[in-house]
Amino acid sequence: MADGRSAYAELERSVRAAYHLTTPASREWFERASRALVGGVSGTVRYFPPYPLYFSGGSGSRETDIDGNTYIDCFLCGACLLLGHRPPAVMAALKASVDSGSLVLNPMLATEVAESLQQMVPAAERVRLLNSGTEAVMSALRFARAFTGRSKIVKFLGTYHGQGDQMLVGLDGRGTRLGSGIPEELVSQIVLAPFGDLSVLQDLLQRGDVAGVLVDPSMHHAGLWAGTSEHYREIQRMTAEAGALLIFDEVISGFRLAPGGAQEHFGIVPDLAVFGKAFGVGERIGAVVGRSDVMAVADPTGRTRGPFAFQSGTGNDSTSALTAALTAMSTYRSLGAEGAYQRLAGLAAQLGAGLRDAFAAHGVPCQFNQLGPMVRLFLTDGPAELDHCMHLDKRAINLFHLALITEGVLTIPGSNDFFLSFAHTERDVTDIIEAAQRVLTRFDFGSIVANS
Ligand SMILES: Cc1ncc(COP(=O)(O)O)c(C=O)c1O
Known part of the structure; x- marks a missing residue:
């Protein structure tokens, strides 16, 4: 043989x-x-x-x-x-939107997309729209750090959260960096934890420097080893007790596990959540959604007196992306009802x-x-x-x-x-x-x- x-x-x-x-x-x-x-x-x-x-x-x-x-x-x-x-409905909407031009400043469509997210996604008290899942993760981490005044982010071993420098570590379940060009100083802000052993998470949270616990609730990259509702509830309890924020990365699970994403599927409302992929069904769009007091860090009006986190993007209001997202969300809602x-x-x-x-x-x-x-x-x-x-x-x-x-x-x-x-x-x-x-x-x- x-x-x-x-x-x-x-x-x-x-x-x-x-x-x-x-x-x-x-x-x-x-x-x-x-x-x-x-x-x-x-x-x-x-x-x-x-x-x-x-x-x-x-x-x-x-x-x-x-x-x-x-x-x-x-x-x-x-x-x-x-x-x-x-998909016919999205194609028809995109065709009808062509004459509006590719970018319009502060289009009404952006508000409509945000309102639709509010109706569908339990955590979405406020919304910031941007261009991709990667950008959404990076912005959510910034918001969490600004809100808590802390710097560390807990990431579970084996997960992928886009290509932000800090996120390209621990994808293999061991803690190695994915390729060159990623400075140690950035990676040192990320604390890696095993998904299955919550006693490690508990110890890490007790250090008092963790701004957020980032979770892909589908555990997709690690092999779809998603937790149970109880597991996520426990992570949420520990995180809240430590004064940190629970951030769901719903780039994979969003609109896929339920119209309201993993948070609807597992019955857990995180402090912040990010969306991409199926949100725009191929058009470039992402979103950070979350608690209004946390999201207020990105409010440029000066109405809120707390910390301010800069977040912007030239293409944040792309007509085709907003059109596709609005139509896709309406389709997901109908599919959910059926x-x-x-x-x-x-x-x-x-x-x-x-x-x-x-x-x-x-x-x-x-x-x-x-x-x-x-x-x-x-x-x-x-x-x-x-x-x-x-x-x-x-x-x-x-x-x-x-x-x-x-x-x-x-x-x-x-x-x-x-x-x-x-x-x-x-x-x-x-x-x-x-x-x-x-x-x-x-x-x-x-x-x-x-x-x-
Ligand atoms: C869980 C998760 N988060 C974030 C991202 C990054 O999204 P994007 O590739 O749109 O930047 C991905 C992409 O595969 C992902 O799977």
């Missing part, structure tokens, strides 16, 4: 050969793109080896690459397209169960996590728990991602997350499961997972 290394090399060779055969135009375009765009892409996670795919467009649950291959899209352009590609969130979570559960059966039928060990419309696959025969799954060798999962592409399914590179949108149907779920079955028949994943 082949040893682990040669089994991996053999599988990699056959999967890559199939990938090359399916995607010659992307391969060629990568050469051209790399001569202009650094690395041929507009961001680290858009690349995966041996070369990324380039797309021409999409419709509903499907996206088409420049070779003309159509995929069931479970990547959703970085989890943004919760309504699928080109019970569509429960239906979508049911589809994701069906997907997880079907994939589990397919892997079992081929004797390939695996674990799955599901939260709302998100499913995460781990290729391992080890225990289904955060610490084990967070530290898995990524090679098998990366090859599975590539192999699925050759069978017409696009998952999130580097994780094999299957994100469903409201455009996905039962038929799509069946097709994804059948594609996984074909991958497992064609390629010998059992040889490397058993060896990993």
Whole structure:
């Protein structure tokens, strides 16, 4: 029997050969793109080896690459397209808004978007709109620091909170910095805590210098190991007792777990929360929302006498982003009223169960996590728990991602997350499961997972 290394090399060779055969135009375009765009892409996670795919467009649950291959899209352009590609209501609103111009100073639309957030999101007493999830996290941290007069932020190990310098630490669950260019002085303001052991959090909070505890309630990057309502309630209690603020990063969970986000799903109202991704369904928008006394630090009028935190952005009021967000929120509200969130979570559960059966039928060990419309696959025969799954060798999962592409399914590179949108149907779920079955028949994943 082949040893682990040669089994991996053999599988990699056959999967890559199939990938090359399916995607010659992307391969060629990568050469051209790399001569202009650094690395041929507009961001680290858009690349995966041996070369990324380039797309021409999409419709509903499907996206088409420049070779003309159509995929069931479970990547959703970085989890943004919760309504699928080109959702008719959003497209119609965007078309109708074109004549208003791309930027208008203090447009009425911004107030309407903020009012809609107030109606949907429990924590949203006041709102600041900005351009992205990253900006929203950075601003929320500034507001928390200004309000409390403290500097430290608690971040849980394994979480991703955008690309602010201070946030690029501890994504791997160990505390290392992600790449170069991140000064130690900045990182030293972040206190890393294990998500599962709240006694560590309690000790850290007792130091009295923590401004905020930042939580992605979906624990998406760590592997969708979300806590229970009780867990979050306990974090909230400890945080409040220590005079710090609870900040929910809802960039992934917002509008996805419920129309009012994770705070509605788990029944926890944080002091501050941030939104992005599904908020603008692909248009560039983010938001910080929260308690009016905390948000008052960003009030430029001088009406409030407390500390003042500067926050601004040239594109904060983009017409297309505001239009898309307003229409998307109205759609989420209607979907919520129709019970569509429960239906979508049911589809994701069906997907997880079907994939589990397919892997079992081929004797390939695996674990799955599901939260709302998100499913995460781990290729391992080890225990289904955060610490084990967070530290898995990524090679098998990366090859599975590539192999699925050759069978017409696009998952999130580097994780094999299957994100469903409201455009996905039962038929799509069946097709994804059948594609996984074909991958497992064609390629010998059992040889490397058993060896990993
Ligand atoms: C939980 C979380 N927070 C923040 C961000 C940053 O959002 P953006 O990429 O829009 O800046 C992300 C992006 O993936 C995220 O997953």
